[in-house]
Amino acid sequence: MAMIARGSLDTSEALDVLRTSSLTRVVQEEIERIILSGAYAPGEKLNEKTLADQLGVSRGPVREAFQALHVRGLVEMIPNRGVFVQRISRHDAVAIYDVRAGLFGTACRLLAERITTAQSAELHALIAQMDVAGKKRDLDAYFPLNIAFHTAIVTGTDNRILSETYFGLVSRLQLFRARGLVHGGGFESSNIEHRAIVTALDDRNPHAAFEAGFAHVQAGKARILASGDPQQGRT
Amino acid sequence: MAMIARGSLDTSEALDVLRTSSLTRVVQEEIERIILSGAYAPGEKLNEKTLADQLGVSRGPVREAFQALHVRGLVEMIPNRGVFVQRISRHDAVAIYDVRAGLFGTACRLLAERITTAQSAELHALIAQMDVAGKKRDLDAYFPLNIAFHTAIVTGTDNRILSETYFGLVSRLQLFRARGLVHGGGFESSNIEHRAIVTALDDRNPHAAFEAGFAHVQAGKARILASGDPQQGRT
DNA sequence: TCATTGCCAATTGTTGACAATAGGCAATAA
DNA sequence: TTATTGCCTATTGTCAACAATTGGCAATGA
Numbered sequence: 001m002a003m004i005a006r007g008s009l010d011t012s013e014a015l016d017v018l019r020t021s022s023l024t025r026v027v028q029e030e031i032e033r034i035i036l037s038g039a040y041a042p043g044e045k046l047n048e049k050t051l052a053d054q055l056g057v058s059r060g061p062v063r064e065a066f067q068a069l070h071v072r073g074l075v076e077m078i079p080n081r082g083v084f085v086q087r088i089s090r091h092d093a094v095a096i097y098d099v100r101a102g103l104f105g106t107a108c109r110l111l112a113e114r115i116t117t118a119q120s121a122e123l124h125a126l127i128a129q130m131d132v133a134g135k136k137r138d139l140d141a142y143f144p145l146n147i148a149f150h151t152a153i154v155t156g157t158d159n160r161i162l163s164e165t166y167f168g169l170v171s172r173l174q175l176f177r178a179r180g181l182v183h184g185g186g187f188e189s190s191n192i193e194h195r196a197i198v199t200a201l202d203d204r205n206p207h208a209a210f211e212a213g214f215a216h217v218q219a220g221k222a223r224i225l226a227s228g229d230p231q232q233g234r235t
Numbered sequence: 236m237a238m239i240a241r242g243s244l245d246t247s248e249a250l251d252v253l254r255t256s257s258l259t260r261v262v263q264e265e266i267e268r269i270i271l272s273g274a275y276a277p278g279e280k281l282n283e284k285t286l287a288d289q290l291g292v293s294r295g296p297v298r299e300a301f302q303a304l305h306v307r308g309l310v311e312m313i314p315n316r317g318v319f320v321q322r323i324s325r326h327d328a329v330a331i332y333d334v335r336a337g338l339f340g341t342a343c344r345l346l347a348e349r350i351t352t353a354q355s356a357e358l359h360a361l362i363a364q365m366d367v368a369g370k371k372r373d374l375d376a377y378f379p380l381n382i383a384f385h386t387a388i389v390t391g392t393d394n395r396i397l398s399e400t401y402f403g404l405v406s407r408l409q410l411f412r413a414r415g416l417v418h419g420g421g422f423e424s425s426n427i428e429h430r431a432i433v434t435a436l437d438d439r440n441p442h443a444a445f446e447a448g449f450a451h452v453q454a455g456k457a458r459i460l461a462s463g464d465p466q467q468g469r470t
Numbered sequence: 471t472c473a474t475t476g477c478c479a480a481t482t483g484t485t486g487a488c489a490a491t492a493g494g495c496a497a498t499a500a
Numbered sequence: 501t502t503a504t505t506g507c508c509t510a511t512t513g514t515c516a517a518c519a520a521t522t523g524g525c526a527a528t529g530a
Contacts, residue, residue, distance in 0.1 A: 022314040023483075024302065048512070058485045059512090060295070064302045067259065071306040073396075079257040080491050080512060095394045098345060099338070102397075106337025109449075159330045161308075162337075165400060210445070214344075258513075283482070293515045294482090315482060315521050475528075483520070490513070498505075 027055055028065035035074055035085055036174050042087040046075065073172045088176040094221065096176075100169045101217035103162065104150065108197055108213030109206040110157040119156050123149065123198045127191060134187035142187065149194060153213070176224075186223050193219060262290055263300035270309055270320055271409050277322040281310065308407045323411040329456065331411075335404045336452035338397065339385065343432055343448030344441040345392040354391050358384065358433045362426060369422035377422065384429060388448070411459075421458050428454060 031051065040046060052062045066083050069075045075083050088096070111119070126149045133141035154166050193216040200208035266286065275281060287297045301318050304310045310318050323331070346354070361384045368376035389401050428451040435443035 022312075049510095060298075060484060063295075063513090064299055067299045067302040068306045071303045077257075082512070092396075095396045098394060099341065099397045099400060102337055102341025102344070103334070106334065106340070106449075109337070110333060159333060161327075161330045161404070162334045165334060169396070207446070211442070214341075284480095295514060295516095298483090316523095317482070471530105473528105473530085475526105477524105477526085479522105479524085481520100481522075483518105485516105485518080487517100488513105488515080490511105492509105492511080494507105494509085496505105496507085498503105500501100500503085 023057060024061045024064040024068075027057060027061045028068050030055060031062075031065055031069060032074060032171075035069075036171065038177070040085045042085045042175050044085050046083045046085065048082070072168055074175070086172070086175055088172065090225070093173065093176040094225070096169050096172055097217060097221035097224075100166065100173070101214045101221070103166045103169070104154070104217045105210040105212075105214030107154045107157050107159075107162055107166065108201065108209035110159065110162070111153055112201050112204050112206040112209035114158075115156070115201050115204070119152070120198065120202055122152055123194075123201070126152065127194050127198065130187075130191050130194065134191055137187070146190070153197070189219065190216075190223075258292060259296045259299040259303075262292060262296045263303050265290060266297075266300055266304060267309060267406075270304075271406065273412070275320045277320045277410050279320050281318045281320065283318070307403055309410070321407070321410055323407065325460070328408065328411040329460070331404050331407055332452060332456035332459075335401065335408070336449045336456070338401045338404070339389070339452045340445040340447075340449030342389045342392050342394075342397055342401065343436065343444035345394065345397075346388055347436050347439050347441040347444035349393075350391065350436050350439070354387070355433065355437055357387055358429075358436070361387065362429050362433065365422075365426050365429065369426055372422070381425070388432070424454065425451075425458075 031046070034040065046066075048059045048062050048066075052059045055062070066075060066077065070077050070083075074086055076086050077083050126145055130142055130145045130149070133145060154163050157163075193212065197209065197212040197216060200212045266281070269275065281301075283294045283297050283301075287294045290297070301310060301312065305312050305318075309321055311321050312318050361380055365377055365380045365384070368380060389398050392398075428447065432444065432447040432451060435447045
C-alpha cells in the first residue's frame with residue numbers, strides 16, 4: 001500500500017481521488033455528463049436498468065446518484081414513475097437567472113474587498129482577449145473566455161459555498177438551451193459590462209461591484225430570453 | 236380510486252403527499268430532523284444499520300437519503316468509513332453567512348420591485364410585534380418573529396430557487412450552534428435594521444433594499460461570531 | 471516498554487431477488 | 501365505433517445476503 005507510486009508526481013492527487021471516489025460518485029458524475037451533453041432531452045425518462053447496464057453497475061448506485069442529482073436540480077423524480085431530466089420553463093429560467101445575478105453580484109462585492117493585483121491582471125487579460133475575439137466575431141473563442149472571466153471572479157472570492165451554489169445554477173441553466181450572445185451585438189455590450197465590473201473591483205468599491213455584476217447577469221438573461229422561444233419546459 | 240375522500244377538504248393536498256411521498260423522502264426528512272435537533276453532534280457518526288432499524292426500514296432508503304443530505308450540506312461522507320454530521324468551522328460559517336447575506340439582499344432587491352401593500356403591512360406588523368418582544372427582552376417571542384420576517388421577505392419574491400437555496404443555507408447554519416442575539420443589544424439594532432429594510436421596500440428602491448438586507452445579515456453574522464467561540468468544527 | 475504484525479469483528483459497498491405499482495393492449499359490451 | 505374492464509409486461513421500490521474494507525486488539529519481538 002505504501003509503495004504505490006512513490007515516485008509519482010501526483011501521489012497526493014491520487015490519494016484525493018481515492019478519498020472521494022466511490023462508485024456512486026463516479027456514476028453521478030457520469031450521468032450528469034450524459035444529461036448536460038444533451039443526450040437526453042429535458043423531460044425524457046432515465047431508465048434505471050438501462051443506465052446501470054450502460055455503466056456496468058447494478059441499480060443501487062444509480063438510484064443513489066439520482067438522489068444527489070435531484071437535489072442538485074438536474075432531474076425530477078416521480079414516485080413509482082421514475083426519473084426524468086429536469087425541465088426548465090421560461091419562468092424557471094428567469095428565477096434561476098435572478099438568483100445567479102444576486103450570487104454573481106455578491107461574488108463581485110466580496111472580491112472587491114480582497115482582490116489582489118494578480119487577480120486584477122488576470123481579469124484585464126481576459127477582457128483584452130475577449131475584445132480580440134469580439135472584433136473577429138469569433139464565438140468559439142469568446143465563449144470559453146467569457147466563462148473563464150466569470151469563473152475567475154467567483155472562485156476568486158475563495159468561498160466554496162458561493163462557488164458550489166453558483167456553478168450549480170449554471171449547470172441548471174444549461175438545461176435551458178437557447179444560446180444568447182448568438183446574434184451580434186451581444187459581444188460589445190457584454191464586454192463593456194465586464195470592464196465596468198473590473199473597474200469597480202480595481203476601485204475596491206463593493207457597492208459598485210455588486211451593481212455591475214448583478215446588472216451583467218441580468219443583461220445576459222435578457223439576451224437569452226430575447227433570442228428564441230424554446231419549446232421545451234412548458235411547466 | 237375515484238371515490239376516495241370525495242367530500243374531503245384536502246383531497247388535492249392528500250394527492251400532493253402521495254405524489255411526493257416515497258420512503259426515501261420520509262427517511263431523509265426524518266434524518267434531517269434528527270440532525271438539526273442536535274441529537275447527534277457535528278462530526279458524530281451516523282450508522283446506517285442503527286438508523287435503518289430505528290426507522291424500521293432497510294439500509295437502502297437510508298443510503299439514498301444520505302446522498303441527498305450530503306448534497307444539501309448536512310452530512311459529510313467518507314468512502315468506506317461512513318457518514319458523519321457535517322462539521323461547520325468558523326471559516327465555513329463566515330462563508331455561509333456571506334452567501335446568505337447576498338441572497339437575502341437579493342431577495343430584498345427583487346421584492347422591492349414587486350411588493351404589494353399586503354406584504355408591506357405584514358412586515359410592518361411583524362416589526363411592531365418584535366418591538367414589543369424586544370422591550371420585554373423576551374427572546375422566545377422575538378426569535379420566531381424574526382424568522383417569520385425573513386421568511387416573509389424571501390418567499391415574497393415568489394422565486395422557488397431563491398427560497399430553497401436560502402433556507403438550505405439557514406439549515407446548514409443551524410449546525411453552527413452559538414446563538415447570537417443572546418446578549419441584549421441585539422434586539423434594538425436588529426429591529427432597527429428591519430425598519431431600514433422595509434423603508435427601502437416601501438420606497439421601491441432595489442438598490443437600498445439590497446444594501447439594507449445584505450447589511451442586516453452581515454450584522455447578524457458579526458453578532459453570532461462575537462458571542463462565544465464554539466469548540467466544534469475545528470476543520 | 472513500545473512498535474509492529476496479523477487476526478477478527480463491525481461496518482460499508484454492491485449485488486441480485488422479490489414485491490408492488492403503472493401503463494399498454496386486447497377482449498368485451500353498449 | 502367507442503368506452504370500459506381486466507390481464508400482462510415493464511419498471512420501480514425494498515430488502516436481505518454476500519463481498520470488501522476498516523479499525524481495534526492481542527500476540528510477537530526488539
